[in-house]
Amino acid sequence: MSDYTITIGTFIAIQAIVACGLNVIVGYAGQISLGHAAFFGIGAYASALLTTAGGFSFWGALPLVLFITGFIGLVLGLPSLRLKEDFLAITTIGINFIVVSVFLYVPFFGGALGIGGIPRVILFGTRLRGTPFLFLCLAFLAAVQLVSWLFTRSWSGLACFALREDEAAASSMGVSPVRFKLAAFILGTAMAGLGGALYAHFMRFISATDFGFPMSVMILSMVVLGGMGTLWGPVLGALVLGMLPEVFRPLTEYRMFLYAALLLLMIRFQPGGLLGESSLARQIFSRLKGGEKE
Amino acid sequence: MQLFLEQMLNGLAIGAIYALITLGLALVYGILRILHVAHAAIYTVGAYVGLAIFSSTHSLALSVTGSMLFCAILGVLIERFVYYPLLKFPPYVPLIGSIACLLAIEELCRMVAGPYILSFPAELPFPSFTIGGIVISSTLSAVYGISAGVLLLLWIITTKTELGLAMRATSQDMAIASSMGINSHWIISVTFMIGSAVAAIAGILVGIYYNQVYPTMGAVPAYKTLALIVVGGLGSVPGAVLASILLGIAETLLIGYAGIPLPRDALAFIAMIAVLLWRPQGLLGGRR
Amino acid sequence: MTEILLSLREVSMHFGGLKALDKVSFDLCDGEILGLIGPNGAGKTTCFNTVSGVYRPTSGEIRFGGIRTDGLPPHRMAALGIGRTFQIVRPFPNLSVLDNVIVAMGLPCYRGIIPSCGSWKRQKTRDGAMELLSKVGLDLQAPQKAGLLPLGNLRRLELARALALNPRLLLLDESFSGLRHEEVAMQEELVRKTRESGISILLIEHNMRVAMGLSDRLVVLDHGLKLAEGSPDEIRKNPEVIQAYLGKEGHSNVA
Ligand SMILES: Nc1ncnc2c1ncn2[C@@H]1O[C@H](COP(=O)(O)OP(=O)(O)O)[C@@H](O)[C@H]1O
Ligand SMILES: [Mg+2]
Numbered sequence: 001m002s003d004y005t006i007t008i009g010t011f012i013a014i015q016a017i018v019a020c021g022l023n024v025i026v027g028y029a030g031q032i033s034l035g036h037a038a039f040f041g042i043g044a045y046a047s048a049l050l051t052t053a054g055g056f057s058f059w060g061a062l063p064l065v066l067f068i069t070g071f072i073g074l075v076l077g078l079p080s081l082r083l084k085e086d087f088l089a090i091t092t093i094g095i096n097f098i099v100v101s102v103f104l105y106v107p108f109f110g111g112a113l114g115i116g117g118i119p120r121v122i123l124f125g126t127r128l129r130g131t132p133f134l135f136l137c138l139a140f141l142a143a144v145q146l147v148s149w150l151f152t153r154s155w156s157g158l159a160c161f162a163l164r165e166d167e168a169a170a171s172s173m174g175v176s177p178v179r180f181k182l183a184a185f186i187l188g189t190a191m192a193g194l195g196g197a198l199y200a201h202f203m204r205f206i207s208a209t210d211f212g213f214p215m216s217v218m219i220l221s222m223v224v225l226g227g228m229g230t231l232w233g234p235v236l237g238a239l240v241l242g243m244l245p246e247v248f249r250p251l252t253e254y255r256m257f258l259y260a261a262l263l264l265l266m267i268r269f270q271p272g273g274l275l276g277e278s279s280l281a282r283q284i285f286s287r288l289k290g291g292e293k294e
Numbered sequence: 295m296q297l298f299l300e301q302m303l304n305g306l307a308i309g310a311i312y313a314l315i316t317l318g319l320a321l322v323y324g325i326l327r328i329l330h331v332a333h334a335a336i337y338t339v340g341a342y343v344g345l346a347i348f349s350s351t352h353s354l355a356l357s358v359t360g361s362m363l364f365c366a367i368l369g370v371l372i373e374r375f376v377y378y379p380l381l382k383f384p385p386y387v388p389l390i391g392s393i394a395c396l397l398a399i400e401e402l403c404r405m406v407a408g409p410y411i412l413s414f415p416a417e418l419p420f421p422s423f424t425i426g427g428i429v430i431s432s433t434l435s436a437v438y439g440i441s442a443g444v445l446l447l448l449w450i451i452t453t454k455t456e457l458g459l460a461m462r463a464t465s466q467d468m469a470i471a472s473s474m475g476i477n478s479h480w481i482i483s484v485t486f487m488i489g490s491a492v493a494a495i496a497g498i499l500v501g502i503y504y505n506q507v508y509p510t511m512g513a514v515p516a517y518k519t520l521a522l523i524v525v526g527g528l529g530s531v532p533g534a535v536l537a538s539i540l541l542g543i544a545e546t547l548l549i550g551y552a553g554i555p556l557p558r559d560a561l562a563f564i565a566m567i568a569v570l571l572w573r574p575q576g577l578l579g580g581r582r
Numbered sequence: 583m584t585e586i587l588l589s590l591r592e593v594s595m596h597f598g599g600l601k602a603l604d605k606v607s608f609d610l611c612d613g614e615i616l617g618l619i620g621p622n623g624a625g626k627t628t629c630f631n632t633v634s635g636v637y638r639p640t641s642g643e644i645r646f647g648g649i650r651t652d653g654l655p656p657h658r659m660a661a662l663g664i665g666r667t668f669q670i671v672r673p674f675p676n677l678s679v680l681d682n683v684i685v686a687m688g689l690p691c692y693r694g695i696i697p698s699c700g701s702w703k704r705q706k707t708r709d710g711a712m713e714l715l716s717k718v719g720l721d722l723q724a725p726q727k728a729g730l731l732p733l734g735n736l737r738r739l740e741l742a743r744a745l746a747l748n749p750r751l752l753l754l755d756e757s758f759s760g761l762r763h764e765e766v767a768m769q770e771e772l773v774r775k776t777r778e779s780g781i782s783i784l785l786i787e788h789n790m791r792v793a794m795g796l797s798d799r800l801v802v803l804d805h806g807l808k809l810a811e812g813s814p815d816e817i818r819k820n821p822e823v824i825q826a827y828l829g830k831e832g833h834s835n836v837a
Pocket of ligand 1: 602622624625629
């Protein structure tokens with residue numbers, strides 16, 4: 001594999017981790033969130049600061065990073081208990097803008113210059129770069145997928161599904177909306193934090209603009225395109241949207257346009273996502289299955 | 295004091311321009327309950343088309359009418375081909391469609407006109423004043439005059455005409471409006487035409503006011519206006535206008551005059567969160 | 583004298599100026615079927631919503647099993663032993679019929695962090711849910727999406743979900759409305775069986791024949807006020823009740 005392919009693969013793996021986190025919040029718990037990149041950023045900044053100014057190793061910082069992102073996710077998830085739909089959607093956009101401004105304007109976070117000199121991850125005494133780091137990201141992605149899968153099978157997951165479908169009915173069955181929505185927020189934002197930490201140690205230099213609203217849109221597009229609320233949807237979405245610009249790379253000038261146009265076409269003609277119900281993939285799959293039986 | 299007043303007048307102009315953009319968003323939200331982020335792309339296109347016509351004809355009147363017409367058609371196309379078929383899906387689906395539209399149109403502008411900042415060297419046919427030692431330039435008085443005129447016209451259309459009545463009925467309840475014999479899909483299209491034509495005016499005004507037209511000029515307004523329609527009260531057009539004007543003044547005074555080191559573009563969202571805590575239905579919104 | 587399970591004392595619920603409930607008091611004894619009747623808009627559903635914790639009453643006192651419960655949220659009321667159905671059915675449309683019931687079976691697990699991490703895909707849970715579904719006659723529909731069921735089946739699904747909570751008290755809000763004739767008979771049978779299994783029932787019913795036939799006692803509401811309380815025979819003869827119904831919807835509803 002060329003360095004270039006490895007770099008793209010690493011980006012895709014990291015974004016898939018972040019998208020899985022958003023899937024927990026939006027797909028499983030039904031809470032709209034348009035500011036997920038904020039938590040991606042919080043994870044990246046937390047890990048960057050802990051490993052540079054704080055002197056921690058990546059592994060020492062990681063639990064703290066997950067805790068910090070999850071905790072901020074909990075606090076910023078509170079509006080979702082009061083606000084509905086469009087208000088919540090716009091509020092989460094606002095949270096994204098405000099978090100980015102804090103990174104940009106508070107000197108502690110390095111201001112417009114961002115944070116540099118972030119050390120590489122050291123595992124078994126070797127500094128990970130290139131392929132080994134890609135494998136580390138894939139291992140974390142596998143772990144995140146495992147956690148997502150376990151979550152969908154846990155009572156907490158079922159409680160979230162019920163809340164997504166009908167909050168009043170769910171709470172009449174003993175599901176506390178506060179507790180389980182916030183649980184989904186903590187889990188989803190902690191996953192974003194993990195992605196952020198990996199991103200920081202991969203780039204070794206981060207700045208606030210990496211985590212702006214366009215990134216949130218990108219992550220949400222991955223989840224929606226792949227199939228919201230499905231286990232593999234976000235991973236597929238990250239793969240498709242991560243590869244598209246590379247596929248179009250020879251067409252430098254039209255690359256971004258084709259990307260946007262394709263996103264538009266996909267959302268227009270497969271709004272349920274590539275793996276969602278009544279999607280083309282599902283239909284073909286079920287036809288094949290039906291064919292076998294006959 | 296002089297500086298304060300000057301900043302105040304600048305803020306008012308910026309607020310008036312925000313109002314012209316936000317208005318279309320509030321109209322669309324009121325009728326379709328869609329967050330029409332791509333509206334900012336229409337505004338960008340409005341500036342480019344206006345500039346193109348102006349460069350070749352040197353007629354501001356032609357430039358404005360041509361651009362309004364072009365944008366009205368673009369708005370209706372987006373409504374027919376993107377939003378209308380996606381209405382039955384959860385709200386984030388049309389929202390993503392809208393964002394994709396915004397990106398695609400921005401890119402299209404860049405591909406056609408290049409990534410550069412173009413200047414818009416038009417003189418607006420408005421007089422300049424001097425009141426008590428404060429100069430109101432012709433650009434400034436043009437911004438005031440045009441936005442006041444547009445707002446007044448829209449107010450008349452929405453409150454005094456049959457079309458306005460049909461628009462209000464459709465935004466109350468599409469099914470009931472249809473049963474009363476209103477062609478609600480046509481009314482939706484008309485709403486997009488009006489909002490988009492006003493966005494074209496805003497695009498040209500901004501182009502002339504800052505003497506700048508560039509592909510991503512819609513990027514910041516796209517999201518700032520979302521905050522503004524929440525502050526105004528989702529779907530309330532007068533609320534959106536009031537919120538826009540207040541924000542224009544607040545941004546200019548707090549950051550330009552008082553020099554508070556706040557990020558200018560986050561102010562709208564900070565205001566929004568404050569408003570949501572204090573008055574969740576927005577400044578002029580009814581209870582929902 | 584049997585034990586009192588639920589008691590309302592001067593419970594009021596105001597929405598702005600509207601008094602949806604105005605100082606309503608009544609008791610429900612353990613093992614009883616109590617009917618709550620009254621014309622449309624009388625405040626019956628509002629009464630359910632205060633008992634099940636959806637609303638905090640404007641004033642008054644609600645006790646359930648001896649504990650004061652007004653102001654507790656719905657999920658706490660479920661945990662205390664109140665199961666309910668909704669007048670306008672509220673299934674989880676994208677979950678299967680089986681999973682709809684399993685959600686309710688998780689009641690004991692939702693309260694602690696450790697139990698709520700346990701798996702719901704266990705054979706035992708599934709069997710329990712299937713048993714409830716066959717009790718209400720929905721076992722064949724178990725794998726279907728709940729959103730696709732017709733109304734009659736949804737009413738029975740709601741009953742199955744409420745029963746899956748293992749409640750002490752069941753609140754049934756017009757569980758018979760919109761059902762076909764033979765479905766009504768089946769639902770009546772289910773309600774009777776439920777009571778025989780030791781669950782007390784508070785039911786709202788529009789159909790007088792059904793309400794009179796099922797209930798041990800009835801409470802009549804009108805305009806948020808309690809108009810009368812007594813056995814079906816007493817209620818049938820009560821002139822004020824006849825007046826309230828005559829005044830509103832003709833006497834066809836008074837059996
Ligand atoms: N959440 C609410 N807000 C305002 N008014 C309500 C609300 N819920 C019920 N009401 C009003 O309270 C009255 C009683 O309603 P309800 O309890 O649903 O009557 P019933 O179930 O007996 O038909 C009605 O006038 C209704 O409009
Ligand atoms: Mg009712």
